[in-house]
Amino acid sequence: MTEKPIKIPGPDHPITVTPNLARVRVTVAGRVVADTGKALTLRESAYPAVQYIPRQDVDMSQLAPSTHTTYCPYKGECSYYSIPAGGDRSVNSVWSYEAPYAAVAGIKDHLAFYPDRVDAIEEYPAG
Numbered sequence: 001m002t003e004k005p006i007k008i009p010g011p012d013h014p015i016t017v018t019p020n021l022a023r024v025r026v027t028v029a030g031r032v033v034a035d036t037g038k039a040l041t042l043r044e045s046a047y048p049a050v051q052y053i054p055r056q057d058v059d060m061s062q063l064a065p066s067t068h069t070t071y072c073p074y075k076g077e078c079s080y081y082s083i084p085a086g087g088d089r090s091v092n093s094v095w096s097y098e099a100p101y102a103a104v105a106g107i108k109d110h111l112a113f114y115p116d117r118v119d120a121i122e123e124y125p126a127g
Contacts, residue, residue, distance in 0.1 A: 007073040007074050008074075008103055009044075009074055009103050009104075013044070013045050013074060014043075014044070014045060015042065015043070015044045015074060015075075015103065015104060016042070016043045017040050017041070017042050017052075017104055017106040017107060018040065018041050018043075019038070019039075019040060019041075020039040020040060020041045020051060020123070021126050022037075022039075022123040022124060022125060022126055023035070023036065023037045023123065023124040023125070023126055024036055024037075024039040024051050024053060024121065024122070024123055024124075025120075025121075025122050025124065026053070026058075026113050026118055026120070026121050027119045027120050027122075028083045028085055028086040028090055028093075028118045028119050029083075029085040029086055029087075029119065030119070031059075031085055032059070033058065033059055033062050033063075033083060033113075033118070034053045034057055034058040034059065034111070034113070035057060036053050036054055036057035037126055038053075038054050038057065039051045039052060039053050039054075040106055040107060040110060042104070042107060042112075044074070050112050051112065051113075051121060051123075052107045052110035052111065052112050053110055053111055053112070053113075054109060054110055055096075055109045055110065055111060058094075058111050062083055062084075062085060063081040063082070063083060063094055064081060064082045064083070064084055065079070065080075065081055066079070066080040066081055066082050066091070066092050068080040068092045070095075072097075074101070074103070075097050075100050075101055075104050075107070076097050076099060076100045076101045077097070077098070077099065078095050078096070078097055079095065079096055079097075079098055080092040080093075080094060080095050080096075081093070081094040081095075081096070081111070082094070083117075083118070086117065086118065086119075089117055090118065091117075092117075093114050093117030093118060094111050094112070094113050094114075095111070095112055095114075096110065096111045096112070
């Protein structure tokens with residue numbers, strides 16, 4: 001097995017993980033797939049912010065594990081899930097870093113959703 005290089009986030013590729021104070025809800029095909037008040041917002045370089053939702057706040061019964069994987073030199077190995085209710089649009093629509101690198105350890109046991117592969121990722125005021 002070939003060793004993969006680990007890149008530590010720095011000034012040229014900043015990554016921050018912060019608690020999101022809003023409630024975050026993800027829907028697909030009229031179903032709530034995730035609903036949490038404990039999301040983490042990951043901001044990485046110039047990419048749009050991503051909401052990482054704790055696994056316990058995701059209805060895992062609506063997800064199907066995928067064989068698709070990717071690798072990020074800043075976060076590690078990434079696994080994927082599809083949402084069958086969303087049809088072809090929702091294939092590999094959810095991702096998770098099961099063993100993220102130390103610099104982003106906070107996203108362990110969290111899942112993120114591609115906005116264009118679900119109906120909505122909505123944020124509501126907490127409370």
